Amino acid sequence: MTAPPKQSVLSVADVCVRFGGLTAVSGVSFDLKAGEICALIGPNGAGKSTLFNAITGFARTASGRVFFGASDITGKRPDAIARLGVRRTFQNGGVLKRLSVLENILTGLHCETERRIIGNVLRLPSAVAEERSSIARAEEVLHDLGIAHLTNVKAGDLSSGQQRLVEIGRTLAQHSRLILLDEPAVGLSATDRANLGALLKRLAAGGVAILLVEHVLELVMAVSDRIVVLNHGQMIASGTPEAVRNDPVVLEAYLGNK
Ligand code: ADP
Numbered sequence: 001m002t003a004p005p006k007q008s009v010l011s012v013a014d015v016c017v018r019f020g021g022l023t024a025v026s027g028v029s030f031d032l033k034a035g036e037i038c039a040l041i042g043p044n045g046a047g048k049s050t051l052f053n054a055i056t057g058f059a060r061t062a063s064g065r066v067f068f069g070a071s072d073i074t075g076k077r078p079d080a081i082a083r084l085g086v087r088r089t090f091q092n093g094g095v096l097k098r099l100s101v102l103e104n105i106l107t108g109l110h111c112e113t114e115r116r117i118i119g120n121v122l123r124l125p126s127a128v129a130e131e132r133s134s135i136a137r138a139e140e141v142l143h144d145l146g147i148a149h150l151t152n153v154k155a156g157d158l159s160s161g162q163q164r165l166v167e168i169g170r171t172l173a174q175h176s177r178l179i180l181l182d183e184p185a186v187g188l189s190a191t192d193r194a195n196l197g198a199l200l201k202r203l204a205a206g207g208v209a210i211l212l213v214e215h216v217l218e219l220v221m222a223v224s225d226r227i228v229v230l231n232h233g234q235m236i237a238s239g240t241p242e243a244v245r246n247d248p249v250v251l252e253a254y255l256g257n258k
């Protein structure tokens with residue numbers, strides 16, 4: 001088996017996903033390095049969410065491998081992959097509406113270990129200190145997202161755009177090396193989109209690798225170092241935003257699917 005290229009954070013190697021007779025993802029390969037933003041675009045049904053699911057353990061790969069750094073994570077369970085530091089949002093995910101914004105962000109930090117749960121129950125000093133640092137981290141994330149003033153608001157009372165930001169904040173809370181965002185700009189105002197773009201750029205500058213599924217092409221073009229285009233499960237193009245924008249095969253796939 002071929003090893004992943006050095007310094008790749010994510011390496012997708014010839015991945016196929018099948019649902020019965022349907023091949024939803026067909027032989028897709030690409031790498032993502034630290035600090036890189038890669039957008040995954042393509043018409044509805046192209047296999048973008050399924051590829052996310054294959055990377056994060058929610059869909060079984062029929063063949064191919066997925067590496068996180070040097071670790072082969074193919075076929076691992078979603079919770080195990082999340083614990084390694086691969087974080088994602090879901091296309092139709094959401095916030096926990098009855099919890100406050102702060103509590104929502106904290107859920108992104110709590111990959112509970114048994115030791116931790118026992119520590120919390122016994123109120124061990126280590127657990128108390130950890131809780132304090134979790135809150136500090138959550139507050140930092142809310143500040144970065146520009147929603148610190150909403151810290152104690154119930155998430156269900158927010159606008160849909162603000163709920164999206166909270167959801168993204170949950171994936172950012174734990175300092176992860178790789179985040180996957182499935183259509184994060186849906187329901188965001190132009191201002192929120194611009195803020196989101198700036199946030200993604202800052203995260204990447206800090207070394208986080210970002211895989212972004214997005215239909216808002218303006219955002220994709222503004223933030224991506226590279227774009228991978230899927231159509232009917234196959235990778236039909238990969239390159240800089242400029243190259244992909246002018247690729248006749250890509251234009252055909254979009255127009256042909258309209
Ligand atoms: P995209 O996110 O690019 O819109 P999806 O990954 O959601 O596309 O879907 C790719 C293809 O796989 C579609 O034809 C879809 O109907 C099919 N598909 C996705 N999830 C399932 C599933 N759980 N069972 C069966 N077919 C699925």
Ligand code: MG
Pocket residue numbers: 048049050091
């Ligand atoms: Mg999708």
